[in-house]
Amino acid sequence: MNLILLHPSDLDHQGHACITDARRLAHLRDIHRAALGDRLTVGVQGGLMGKAQLVELTTELAVFALDPLADVPPPALPVHLVLALPRPRMLARTLEHVTALGVKEITLLHTKRVEKSYWQSPELLPEKIHQHLVLGLEQSRDTQLPSVTLTKGFRPFLEEQLPALLRGRRGLVAHPGMPMACPRGISDNTLLLVGPEGGFIPWEVEKLLDAGCEGMHLGPRILRVETAVTALLSRLF
Incomplete structure (x- = not known):
């Protein structure tokens, strides 16, 4: 997982994203070995990409504080x-x-x-x-x-x-x-x-x-x- 792909429903109005599904949580723990304070690359499905800081991580959820997302995804093949x-x-x-x-x-x-x-x-x-x-x-x-x-x-x-x-x-x-x-x-x-x-x-x-x-x-x-x-x-x- 080179990108933490967020669904729009993962986002709140305070610039945070919360993920709760087992697959992404397991990848954060076991592959990224993520720790509080880590900055990871995220993107919103159908939207832009950027960086986010991991501010909470438990066995049941991960919460990110998002920077303003400004990076466009790579171009599609024609x-x-x-x-x-x-x-x-x-x-x-x-x-x-x-x-x-x-x-x-x-x-x-x-x-x-x-x-x-x-x-x-x-x-x-x-x-x-x-x-x-x-x-x-x-x-x-x-x-x-x-x-x-x-x-x-x-x-x-x-x-x-x-x-x-x-x-x-x-x-x-x-x-x-x-x-x-x-x-x-x-x-x-x-x-x-x-x-x-x-x-x-x-x-x-x-x-x-x-x-x-x-x-x-x-x-x-x-x-x-x-x-x-x-x-x-x-x-x-």
Whole structure:
């Protein structure tokens, strides 16, 4: 936790913040080894960041006295990530990684090679998704939560959502065997589409290219989804 992320409800009108949940308290005690008087980096979800002094710490609560918060969070990446729904454990790590890298718009998509059982995972509960996004923000010192959309049909996505998502964006489909190598250091507003383990099926690739997307590859190695997404974002932006 490189940032103590505060919810607006943690704040009072006297410039103090109080946290009571077990996760943040345990992190303060066991990882930060925080003591009274310590000054830590804090940020308000959806708002600014700055410093705060720890003025009370018990097993049940921590109270901070906030300096005026004036630091803006780091800029977002100019990308909307469309990710074929990975297996649940990989989903959790991937959400944390892409949030830490600055992705603010995420669509989780069903494709042919996505196991239907994945959609029943507790990891897709709103509170679980929120937890992983928060961990990514805390890691990277950011306060702006990404939006996450669940899309369970590929054809409806293709016909109803993709045209609007491509408006004003460059569409890039990451898939092995594409003729173009992944671009480097672009600044375009981008729609990045990443398939599941095993990749998109040929029909899906064909339809995405027909819709105006460009196919690209990361080289001859076949990577796990969480590795591929991190590598793609780092190389693209």
